[in-house]
Amino acid sequence: MKLKIAIQKSGRLNEQSLKLLKDCGISIDNGRDQLKVNASNFPIEVLFLRNGDIPQYLRDGVVDLAIIGENLLYEKGEDLPFVERLGFSKCRVSMAVPKNEFYNSVDDLQGKKIATSYPNTVKKFLKENKVEAELHIISGSVEIAPNIGLADAICDIVSSGSTLFKNNLKETDVILKSEAVLATSPKLSAENTQLLQKLQFRIQSVLKAKESKYVLLNAPNDKIDEIISILPGMKSPTLLPLAKEGWSSLHTVIQQEKFWEIIDELKLAGAEGILVCPIEKMVI
Ligand SMILES: Nc1ncnc2c1ncn2[C@@H]1O[C@H](COP(=O)(O)OP(=O)(O)OP(=O)(O)O)[C@@H](O)[C@H]1O
Ligand SMILES: O=P(O)(O)OC[C@H]1O[C@H](OP(=O)(O)OP(=O)(O)O)[C@H](O)[C@@H]1O
Ligand SMILES: [Mg+2]
Numbered sequence: 001m002k003l004k005i006a007i008q009k010s011g012r013l014n015e016q017s018l019k020l021l022k023d024c025g026i027s028i029d030n031g032r033d034q035l036k037v038n039a040s041n042f043p044i045e046v047l048f049l050r051n052g053d054i055p056q057y058l059r060d061g062v063v064d065l066a067i068i069g070e071n072l073l074y075e076k077g078e079d080l081p082f083v084e085r086l087g088f089s090k091c092r093v094s095m096a097v098p099k100n101e102f103y104n105s106v107d108d109l110q111g112k113k114i115a116t117s118y119p120n121t122v123k124k125f126l127k128e129n130k131v132e133a134e135l136h137i138i139s140g141s142v143e144i145a146p147n148i149g150l151a152d153a154i155c156d157i158v159s160s161g162s163t164l165f166k167n168n169l170k171e172t173d174v175i176l177k178s179e180a181v182l183a184t185s186p187k188l189s190a191e192n193t194q195l196l197q198k199l200q201f202r203i204q205s206v207l208k209a210k211e212s213k214y215v216l217l218n219a220p221n222d223k224i225d226e227i228i229s230i231l232p233g234m235k236s237p238t239l240l241p242l243a244k245e246g247w248s249s250l251h252t253v254i255q256q257e258k259f260w261e262i263i264d265e266l267k268l269a270g271a272e273g274i275l276v277c278p279i280e281k282m283v284i
Contacts, residue, residue, distance in 0.1 A: 002043045003195045006057055006066035009035070009048040013180055016088045017067040021046070024202035043195060054183075055080060061187030065196065071157065071178035075118045082181040083196070084203055087210065089180040091159040093121055096169040098146050103172050109133050109153055115145035116155040125155070125175045143167040209282040213259055216251050216275040223270035224248055230265045232258045253279065 007017040021028060026042045035048045047063055055077030057063045071093050073080055095114075097103050106129040115136040116122050126133055136151050143163050145151040157178075158164060158171055182203065188196065219227050227250060228237060237252040250271075254262075259276060266274065 001191045001195065002038075002045055003065060003192055003199065004045045004047060004063045006047045006049045006054045006063040006068075008051045008054075008068070011051060013051070013067060013069065013089055014048075016180065020067070020086060020088075020203065020206065023206045024199065026202075042199075044199070052076065058183055058185045061185050064185050064188050064192050065199075066183045067180055068183055069178050070181050071118070071121070071176060073181070073183060074176055074178075075121050077183070080183050080186065082183040084182040084200060084207075086180040086182060086203070087207055090178070091157045092177045093118060093155065093175045094158045094171045095122075095125070095153060095155050095173040095175065096143075096158075096164050096171050097153045099168045099170045101152075101170075103170070106131055106173055112152040113150070114153045114155060115142050115151035117142055118155055121175055122155045125173070143169060205281045205283050208284065209279040211256055212253050212279050212282055213256050214251070214253055214277040214279050215259070216249060216273075216277070217266065217271040218242060218247055218249050218273045219269075219271050221246050221248055224250065226269045227266060227271055230262050230269060232262065253282075 008014045018028070018030075026039045026044060028037045028039045028046050030037045030046070030048070037046045039046065049057065051068060051072060054063070054066045054068050055072065058066055058077065058080050067086065069089055069091070070082070071091070073082060074093075095109070102108070109126070109131050111133065113134045113136055114122055115138055117137070117139055119135050119137050122135060136145065138145065142154050142156040144167060145154050146169065147167060154169065155175065161171065164171055182200070184196065217227070224239065231237065231252055232254060237250050240249045240251070242249055263274070
């Protein structure tokens, strides 16, 4: 009994997918050019594959799981389920046209030429908007297409927007937002579903820890109640007496994004020596 997980052989998702497995305590020693590796301490085999091939492998049950972009599921695997969002490789799939081109609405794409590596995504978008356009399917460097006269518009992945900017294009419509997900095969066996649950538990502990911070601070005892009222969602923080008479140390876990919102309030309320530490795993 062993799970087979596909991850991208090389490219945007490869490094962070491997890091996630490592953070889950799964050791894989992928020697150079090895396309199939067994973990030494978890019943899982990692297959390094081309991104675009992965949906079909999932469908056929050749692999049980895969780490892929949600956008690829939308393009090639709408029938395939996913069980976790993994929080990395966040991007969107968008339409774009030359910066100086007049663009009011999607109707302006009527009869135009659109270059893309994601034909099904574009077809769905055009159909929903009742627009007919001509597709040019290319496998990369899509943003160059309008500049070389190949197309009037493009549909591609946008993250920082710098590739669009450098190619004098403007984003006009966001078709979908995406991040890496853990997708599953519809043919997953009952035994492997159990293993998947084990893996998911580990992934959730890692993800939860990433979004949380362990905060320690010192404060005079008469300020502790006020400080606790500022801390979001805290039921019962740990309180320890300091050697200094009348002072305590307060320990708590808060969401990283909340921390910056409340730091000034904490200081104003009398908190001192505030330490913010990363959490490696969080088991709930
Ligand atoms: N600029 C980006 N920022 C964030 N995420 C991105 C970006 N570009 C791509 N992605 C995400 O990473 C995934 C993989 O992209 P990448 O360009 O590495 O591979 P690919 O060209 O789709 O596939 P292949 O493995 O066949 O080369 C995409 O499906 C998308 O979800
Ligand atoms: O908005 P940005 O931050 O500029 O990112 C978007 C770019 O990143 C991806 O290309 P990638 O570098 O993966 O090259 P590729 O075309 O070979 O896939 C995508 O295809 C865009 O071109
Ligand atoms: Mg790419």
